[in-house]
Amino acid sequence: MNDGKEVEMQIMPGTQVYNGQPISNRGKKRCYSKSKLVCWKLKLWHTILLIILLFLLAIVISLVLYSVVYEDEDEKFDKQSYITPHNYNGTLRVINCQGSTESPQHQFESTCISQHLRDMLLKLYRSSPLLGRYFVDAYSLPNGTNDTIAYYRLQFQVPEENTLLLKYTLNEEVVVNIFRQHLYDQEFEENRVLVIDPASLSIHGTLL
CATH class of the missing domain: 1.20.5 (Single alpha-helices involved in coiled-coils or other helix-helix interfaces)
Incomplete structure (x- = not known):
């Protein structure tokens, strides 16, 4: 308390x-x-x-x-050393060609095929990571007897020492497969100007 x-x-x-x-x-x-x-x-x-x-x-x-x-060794090359010509001739079948202004009713007009085919080949091979450095030019020649068949020519230039290059890189199979794959990729595109049958591609090499 x-x-x-x-x-x-x-x-x-x-x-x-x-x-x-x-x-x-x-x-x-x-x-x-x-x-x-x-x-x-x-x-x-x-x-x-x-x-x-x-x-x-x-x-x-x-x-x-x-x-x-870092420098990619594959990107270091001397274009002036590519002095040996190596060309390819081939044929293909045109399914459709739209864009002719002279004769719209004639889908397979020769001028339409030649113009668009050459543009396609130039763009394709110039932009190729594998063959672009060797590519020179492309030509397209229509077939006078069959408008659905066209001839094409690819011009390349390679170094003098080109045995392995022509055997493994710039051979017929590689060159034509690049073209064929491009045509397969185009099958999903709409409004194609030039439609080519991928299975119809043929090619053979020539030095001239």
Whole structure:
């Protein structure tokens, strides 16, 4: 019983007081430990993020330097050394040719076939990653007796040392397959000006 008298709390020296209540050293240490743990976790995450960022930065720098320094050996060639002609003659069957202004009713007009076929061949072989560097020109000759059959000629120039090149790269099979694949890819296009039967392609090499 305090008999209405206030009881004074004895506070030890060095004890902190909050809202009139003393804070024990144990509670103080607990709060300090929690704060220390949180700070340690934050520092750990900061360190991990920093390592990841540095790793990504190193990858980006490596890719940039590689793209600047690297030189593709296949892109280093001397066009002037390609002095030996190697040509191919071939035939094909035209299914349809639209675009003739002189005789619209005649779908297989020779001028229509020659014009569009040559444009197709020039664009195709000039842009070929494999044969573009060797390609020179293309020609299309109509067949006087059959307007659905056309002749074409492909001109290439190769280095003097060309045995392996003609055997594995610039051979008849590769040249005609590039053309045939292009025709197959066109089958999904609408409003084609020139329609050619891919199975009708034939080709043979000649030095003249």
